[in-house]
Amino acid sequence: MDNIEVKKESIIYKEQIEMPMIPLRGISISPCILQSFDIGRTNSIESFELSMINDEKIFLVSQFDAMLEEPTIDDLYTIGTICNIKQVIRTSDSSIRVLVEGVSRAKLVSMRTDENNAWLGQIIPIEFDEEKLSKESKSTLEAYLRRVMNGFEEYLNLAADIPTDSAMEIAEAEGYSMTMDIVASSLMLKFADRQNILVTLDLEKRMELLYEKLLEELEVIKIDKKINLNVRKQMNKIQKDYYLREQLKAIQKELGDIPEESEESEYRKKLSELKISEETREKIEKEIEKFERTPIGTPDYNVSKNYLDVIFSLPWNKESRNRFDIKKSEKILNEDHYGLDDVKERILEYLAVRKQSKNLKSPIICLVGPPGVGKTSIAKSVSRALGRHFVRISLGGVRDEAEIRGHRRTYIGAIPGRIINSIKEAKSKNPVILLDEIDKMAHDFKGDPTSAMLEVLDPEQNKYFVDHYLELPFDLSKVLFITTANDLRQIPRPLYDRMEVIDIEGYIEEEKLEIVKRYILKKQLKENGLKNNFIKMDDEVIKYVIGRYTRESGVRQLERTIAKLCRKVVKEMVENPKLKPVKMTKEQVRKYLGPEKFKEDPLDLKPQVGLVNGLAWTSVGGVTLEVEVGVVKGKGNIVLTGMMGDVMKESARTGISYIRSVADELSIDPDFYKEKDIHIHIPEGATPKDGPSAGITMTLATISALTGRSVPGNIAMTGEITLRGRVLPVGGIREKVLAAYRMGIRKIILPKDCQADLEKIPENVRKDIEFVLVENMKEVIDVALMEEKGE
DSSP states (O other), rough: OOOOOGGGGGEEEEEOOOEEEEEEEEOOOOOOEEEEEOOHHHHHHHHHHHHHHTSSSEEEEBBSOTTTTSSOOGGBSSSSEEEEEEEEEEETTEEEEEEEEEEEEEEEEEEEEEEOEEEEEEEEEEEEHHHHHHHSHHHHHHHHHHHHHHHHHHHHHHTSSTTTTHHHHHHOOOHHHHHHHHHHHHOOOOOHHHHHHHHOOOOOHHHHHHHHHHHHHHHHHHHHHHHHHHHHHHOGGGGGGHHHHHHHHHHHHHHOOSSSSSSHHHHHHHHHHHOOOHHEEEHHHHHHHHHSSSSSSSHHHHHHHHHHHHHHHHSSSSSOOOOOHHHHHHHHHHOOOSSOOHHHHHHHHHHHHHHHHTTTOEEEEEEEEOTTSHHHHHHHHHHHHHHHOOEEEOOTTOTTTTTHHHTTTSTTTTOOOOOHHHHHHHTTOOOOEEEEEEOOOOOOOOBBBHHHHHHHTTTTTTGGGTTTTOOOOEEOTTTTTEEEEEEEGSSSSSHHHTTTTEEEEOOOHHHHHHHIIIIIIIHHHTTTTOTTTSSEOHHHHHHHHHHOOOOSSSSSSHHHHHHHHHHHHHHHHHTTTTTTEOOHHHHHHHHHOOOSSSOOSSSSOOOOOTEEEEEETTTTTTEEEEEEEEEESSSSSSESSSSOOHHHHHHHHHHEEEEEEEEHHHHHHHOOOEEEEEEOOOOOSSSSSSSSTHHHHHHHHHHHHHHOOOOTTTTTEEEEOOOBBEEEOOHHHHHHHHHHTTTTTEEEEEEEEGGGGGGSSSSHHHSSEEEEEEEEEHHHHHHHHHBBOOO
């Protein structure tokens, strides 16, 4: 609050005027004082330029809150200073530095902005006529002034960093008000104190306040001298560079901010509170003794101190209170995710066993599936269901073993590994730690981080995990590790064996429909600032978006598409504030999202010669592959194109060898491998493809091309082939079947040994698709190769 209750006889309020003004942030400018400051706000710059056009005078007044960008008159002090502009320097395109000289105080009555957004203030200039002061007031002021001048002289003698011309300025000062302003500007006062002196118009009260602050500053500077003297006595050659550190300690001790006991005592007190093994306790005690003997200021001192700080920041004895309420946990999992029954069931099993048995070791769960199916969000839901802290560690691209195990303390800048750091961050020894993208770890000359993870993820070993930096065993057995991966083939076998793999496979259309209705649409409405139910989408429209604009295993692209629809509606709402809630139609979807990205029947389902639909599994889910084979006269060359991997090329050659063995049965010229060139191609040549799953597909396409018999376009197949024509099982059946289903295929040939995998396929998909289980290539030919020759 401004102090404006004053004795009226010495104050002269002049006629009200309007003048450009600038609200100041964190600084206070008094009359008779030269001071520079930076201007960055647009309004302030406009006000400054307006004052330069007029008489180079500007009114400066301070804000209560320095962080406020657009203050009103209620955010400003009542009393400010009219200043002359002395110098201008442009520091950048958006800011200028100005030097001003305070002229007189003024009272702010009101403020406004002009057409250029410059701040203008209605102000009343204030002057002091000290001749009108009563005899009693003059005597009081004179008595105070003598004490102030004596104290200020002592202050100048003690403070070496005060300019020597301050005393000369005071000697030339005219009147009590000017003298007080010069003295106040020379003291190291806080903003609030300096502003309080500025707004106090009563000369006696201002003099009393100034004298009080001067005595405080004298006491501080005397203590500072004493501290300086004490510290210098303690210094030696090594400690000279760390003088400021010791000075800070001495200041804190003088002010009573820190206890008298040493850091070593604090460390020993913390050690006594830890419940750890005697061997670990002895090692920590030795480190404290070493720290005690190390001279302050040496490099070893900081290394040892940082090490002890890390040790005592770890939650050796702290655990989150586990929540073993199975019904509540099941409710949380169902609230956050639709479907994913296998994952939920496994988590609930874990909770049930933990409730029954206290000695269960935490499992290492690996969630495997294509991007966008909700692996990371499942881990967060598990953490919420258990009531534990959640920490995520991204392992994508990690190449250095030290990132897992930490650096040895012999190296400069050594730090603990990510595992210990995450435990420290969680402040609990039993958090849920998500090791994201564990299949993306690599290795180079710095070591193999996948090998370092073996100890972390082995329930038999991680009770005594030793970080290279810590060099002490830390118990990780109570941590619930959840890992995620897109492709299990990228995970080394020893690491894979330590994890319990749970497949999170792609969603079918009905599941995506429910996910949009329950989660995605509500989330995107909220994130885009729309009210609940402002956009309504019925099931047909949602299915239209799913089928025509997104074809994926997960729902990430689907969420982006829904978000785009919300943004389009928001834009229309901003342009037309009276816009009513939107009931989305297919026509509006096409208007907002553009032409359909996918056709009704994406594949050509007509029978064709030398063209067969195959199924493959990739790290982003199941996909369909059109295998094309062309046969021309030549010298028996086999050409394989389409970025095939080594395994796929071997499958192609195996299939051709099988065809040679049954050429007579298929009415194929036995010398075809000498007289004809065979070209096997898989479109989308820029995409790498590998694996044995296309063995029977490439073989059937080659037979079709050699015999001229066509293959129905509504059939897809997957399976590995041997030289004798046996069809071996392959993986990823669910993802492959869902991919075929999305592409309009309703008949699929699978290896007979994959029959058990059909149980994982949703029932409504199984009903729509005819599955043909085969044991050898002859059965494939009987089912898929048409009798009549193509055109």
